[in-house]
Amino acid sequence: MRRSFVCFFAIAVLAGLGSTQPAFAQEETTPPVELDDLPRSVEREIEQAEREIERAQRAAERAADRAERHMDGRNDRVIVNIGDNSSLPAGEYADAVIAVLGSASSAGEVGEAVVAIGGNASATGPVGEGVVALFGNVYVDSEVGEDVVAVFGNVQLGPNAVVNGETVSVGGAITRDPASKVHGGQQQIAFGKHFGDLKWLKAWFEQCLLYGRPLAFDQSVAWAWWLAAGFLGLYVLLAVMFDGALQRCVTTLEERPGESVIATILSVLLSPILIIVMLITIIGAALVPFLALGMFCAALFGKAVVLATLGRRITRFTGIGAFGHLAVATLIGGLIVLLLYTVPVLGFIVSNIVGALGFGVVIYTLLLAQRARSAAAAPAVQTVAASSAAPSAIPPDATIASTAVAGDGSTVPPPSAAPENLSNIELNSQPRAGFWIRMGALALDALIVGILVKWVDPSDELFLVALAGYGALMWKLKGTTVGGIVCNLRVVRTDGRDIEWETAIVRALGCFLSLIPAGLGFIWMVFDNNRQTWHDKIAGTVVVRVPRNTPLV
Template identity: 85%
Template sequence: MKRLFVSIFAIAMLAGLGGTQPAFAQEEITPPAPPEPPAEVERNDDLERGIQRELERAEREIERAQRKAERAADRAARRLDARNDRVIVNIGDNSSLPAGEYADAVISVFGSATSAGEVGEAVVAIGGNSSATGPVGEGVVALFGNVYVDSEVGQDVVAIFGNVQLGPHAVVNGETVSVGGAITRDPASKVHGGQQQIAFGKNFGDMKWLKAWFENCLLYGRPLAFDSSVAWAWWLAFGFLGLYVLLAVMFDGTVQRCVTTLEERPGESTIATILAVLLSPILIILTLITVIGAALVPFLVLGLFCAAVFGKTVVLAALGRRITRFTGIGAFGHLAVATLIGGLIVLLLYTVPVVGFIVSNIVGALGFGVVVYTLLLAQRSRSAAPTAQPVAAAAPAASAAGFDPTIESAGIAGDGSTVPPPSPPPVSPSNVELNTLPRAGFWIRMGALTLDALIVAVVVNWLEPSGHLFLVALAGYGALMWKLKGTTIGGIVCNLRVVRTDGRDIEWETAIVRALGCFLSLIPAGLGFIWMVFDNGRQTWHDKIAGTVVVRAPKNTPLV
């Protein structure tokens, strides 16, 4: 009983302390199952995984870009180092750049330039072909050769006297130009700067004839060679020789005077040659820098060229006389024969390597200097001639005093013989005297006009290639020359002079009216010029308007 009471008391105490029912009175409680995740949570997981993949891909791209930048920096460094010593230049041989290599430029003189690698500036061939199948920073050029491009070119592609061919991978960011050849393009090629083709003939672009001259003549330092591929050079040389012989026939007196100067004064002629060659470029430059003198540069250059051609005639004649004087044949005594023989000797010397070019330069320069020196001597004798006139005027009084003034003015030579006094200079006739001279005919005037037109055409084409101002320039040239000199360059050559019918000097008004009257003579199919054929006074319409005539002055009459 006591044990039952203790058990009940213990149960009661536990119930009072826990505030709950007894354990045996409670139901068994099972934990609830976790809820299933919603669909949004699954989508977020997919998004996170996608972002993670993109981040990994971006990291890989960054690493790849870094490696690429490192390789580019590597190549740039190699290029920078290569630019100090990778300019490929060959003279008389081909220049080539293999694929995968870099060079600042690939240049070949008298050979072909080929580039399969990367070129920073240009691929150039002079006297050969240029080919670029790798990228080129600036341009591809061939002089006397063809150009082939099958890559990207930063600027222009030019072939002078050659053809241009663009492959399917060609990208030209500048212009494509062919002078004397043709341009052939693949349909896939690109030219961003346009193209220009200036062709002279069907096969002219090959320039095989000129390449043969480069290989057989120029590389050996000679103008001519005994080779059939340079036959054109021989024809050209014989053509100039014919011109020299013709000059010796037409101007035998002048050629004789220059030959005498060369034979009697070789030392002074050599010094004059050196000075003339050195001072000619300076004279041209000084003329160019002046506003008015710049227009005279073409005439100055033309005059120097004519002097050089005439001087070559003089040197050939002097050389030929060394042989013809010993033949004793009368026909060989003419300067034209001496010029021909001297020219044949020089042509043979032209075929000797190195010596050929030396002889060519010496003959041309010496002839030019002799002509200039002869002109200076003539001008000096003309300036000194008036000093003999007072001596001649005092001849009667001097004879009374007991001596011969002629001998005194002439002088005594080293061998005791007397030297004749210099002849007085020619005196320019007055306008009244010129008015009495024979009138110039139609053909001689047309010849002078043709020469003037050629000179003006050259100048106008140089200054303004379109040629629209040719007639205006010709009229202005005529008015200027008529006022200043009374004639033109063509008139000087043909010994013509424009004078007024009343004997007065030509004024600006007369010169301008005559120049404008030329247009009136030209408009009706040139009838105003032809009018002189039927006119008793041999006057054209512009002559009648201006009151002028054109006369033929005698030879050796100074017209300027």
């Protein structure tokens, strides 16, 4: 009874709003205008207005029904299934029927929408809003309040279908019964005769993507196998043409697996940041396409490196000379990876790991080559270190003069050279600082910076930025921080050069990367032979223990 009253009241209000004349105007003697005498444009506007009134009436009915269900204490009902079909029997009501990786069908009344992702959508009962299918077909044989859409699928309208919105098919076809009605028009978006209705893409979605793998043993995705074989041929060709460069990258991955993994993580994290920074600059924005092209080429070459490394695990045991070439190892490694691509879930994991690891290895190999060139460009530093280490370079008088006699007659050993007088090579030969002493120095620095930041900005939002800036400034000016001075620590470059602004800033920014994965970059020094953290490896630095009494100024 309440529902009938609410519906009657809503329809009466809408009818009153749709009237364009007051009640007393009906008493005029002007004859009514026949519909046939109106222009066609006016007729269309009248028809559109009538459809809008009907749609509003249906919306009012749905609102009244929902209000009645709330008054009766009944909650909204939504049918959702993931990996299975969703269905609504005839005579029942639901606000929505949704299926993910399954089909959605409704024979009852749906207040909002019927949606299927990776399956077909069917509606033989009234639907308040729309019917949508992604990578599936749509069948409608009832009234739909708004749109009917199929993406990479076909749309079929039965004889009882009434679509008050638009009927759209992307990459498929629309078939209608002559008795069906579509008030909002229809659109059939195709991709040309070579793509047809995209059955090939739908088959890959169903056979590969839904299972989390790039390839599958199914005839419908044969094109994916041909594409993968083409890329494998490209990797083998790269191994033939650039065997020297490929060999250096393979050696890096085999001899430095841990560092290669770190370089991969950093490359993946820093690449988007680098592109964003270049985009916000006028000059850098023009270089972004070239950077993107270079990254794409590095990724392709890196995949060949990973495949060759994997293949060499097998070819080195054969003892056949022809199998020693990297091209053969790349081919064998590629075949193994293609088989792994067919395993559900593992296929996509392997694909992502191979691509990311290859890119990181190439970047890391380029950094090692640059570091080697920088070390070769500094022969003067090495000459000074060699001369200082030679015994003949020390004058005889120096030893005598440096030996003093105490009051009791014992000799006092000569004092150690002041840390600020030690060369970079000599500092680099000092013992490496361990985890706890470095954490103690960091805690002292954090306390100092925290007090200053708290005094300037009570919100502490600038703490990490201030700590990084403080570290970069102190490393450049003094080679250490206040905490490092207290703990007798010094930051030095591994190639013997002085710390420049670029090195200090890169090391400071690298600290954020060491901190992001739960501080793993800092903990890495415990397992590293050179006691280097991630930001040490990025900047090419080490932290050493030096003699006491390092002056602050």
